[in-house]
Amino acid sequence: MVVEREKVIAWLEENVPSSRVQHILGVEEMSKQVAKVHAADEEKAQTAGLMHDLAKYFPADQLLAMAQEKKIVIDEICAVRPHLLHADVSAIVAEDTFHVKDEEILRAIAEHTLGNAEMSKISCIVFVADKLEPNRGDDEELNAMREATWESLYRGVYQVCDVSIKKLIQKGRPIHPRTVATRNWAMQATKV
Ligand SMILES: Nc1ncnc2c1ncn2[C@@H]1O[C@H](COP(=O)(O)OP(=O)(O)O)[C@@H](O)[C@H]1O
Numbered sequence: 001m002v003v004e005r006e007k008v009i010a011w012l013e014e015n016v017p018s019s020r021v022q023h024i025l026g027v028e029e030m031s032k033q034v035a036k037v038h039a040a041d042e043e044k045a046q047t048a049g050l051m052h053d054l055a056k057y058f059p060a061d062q063l064l065a066m067a068q069e070k071k072i073v074i075d076e077i078c079a080v081r082p083h084l085l086h087a088d089v090s091a092i093v094a095e096d097t098f099h100v101k102d103e104e105i106l107r108a109i110a111e112h113t114l115g116n117a118e119m120s121k122i123s124c125i126v127f128v129a130d131k132l133e134p135n136r137g138d139d140e141e142l143n144a145m146r147e148a149t150w151e152s153l154y155r156g157v158y159q160v161c162d163v164s165i166k167k168l169i170q171k172g173r174p175i176h177p178r179t180v181a182t183r184n185w186a187m188q189a190t191k192v
Contacts, residue, residue, distance in 0.1 A: 003098045008050055008121075011097070016057050024053050026133030035108050038153045040121040048108035048126045051098065055089035063089050077176050084176065087113040115161060115182030121153065124186075128156045131164070157186035 012021050031049030035042040055063065060082040067074055067085045068094055080086045091110040094100040108123040112130050116123065128149050136142055141163060149156030161183035168175050 002092075003047055003051070003100060005050065008098060012054070016053065016088045019154045020053065020056060023133065024050065026135045027052060027126065027129045030129040030133040032154070034125045034129060034149060035122070037173040038121060038125070039149055040125060044102065044122050045106050045108075045125045045129075047100070047102075048112075048122055049129055051094045051100065051105075052090060052109050052112045052126055052130060053086070054093040054097075054109075058086060058089060066092055071158050077174050080174070084113060087111065114176045114178040115157065115177055115186075117185035119182070119185075120158070123132075124153050124157050127182075128153070128160050131160045152190055154186045154189040158183050158190065161186065 009021070009025075012024060016024070028046055028049040031045040032042050034040075035045035055066075060064075063082045063085040065076065066089045067078075070088075072085070072088050074085070074103060088110045090112075091106045094109055095106060100106060102124050104120050107120065108126040111119055111123045112126045115127050119127065128145075132142060132146050132149060143155060145159045145163065148159045161179055165175055165183065
């Protein structure tokens with residue numbers, strides 16, 4: 001593995017609640033499996049899955065300060081909801097604390113919540129695994145997205161975007177435009 005897995009798990013056990021560690025391990029495993037099915041680098045997918053939520057429980061002021069220090073663009077929605085920066089900040093922790101240098105892994109961590117148009121396969125894999133790993137539950141909607149993902153990674157991505165957008169609308173929350181761009185891109189990508 002690119003990083004020392006046991007060290008990351010020990011760090012997570014200190015910094016996130018045990019239910020979140022279970023989710024993270026679920027994302028790690030599902031990322032590896034999806035990578036295998038879709039002929040992507042399994043080790044990179046697994047590493048990005050393991051590290052995607054390092055900063056999940058950092059307080060808002062810490063997320064904002066770390067993002068500012070690294071010159072990450074803090075747009076209007078992230079300014080109002082700094083929690084969305086946990087993805088970018090997790091990539092910072094992966095690089096600074098665990099010395100991850102691989103750009104594809106770092107991008108996959110940074111893109112796991114909002115997605116991005118033109119995502120790499122590794123980014124797509126972590127994006128869907130975060131929403132679909134087994135600890136997320138077992139209802140019809142989740143299972144349909146899982147089926148789609150095994151058949152076509154891009155179909156999985158756009159279906160996950162659809163459901164995320166639908167849930168944000170139901171809760172009356174703002175929708176980050178990057179997730180809309182991700183949906184449109186992934187939908188197009190299923191046709192080529
Ligand atoms: N595309 C988006 N636009 C705006 N808010 C979002 C978007 N995606 C997720 N969120 C919000 O960000 C928070 C964290 O999302 P996420 O990391 O996916 O949640 P979790 O892993 O805890 O289920 C949630 O409150 C969610 O509503």
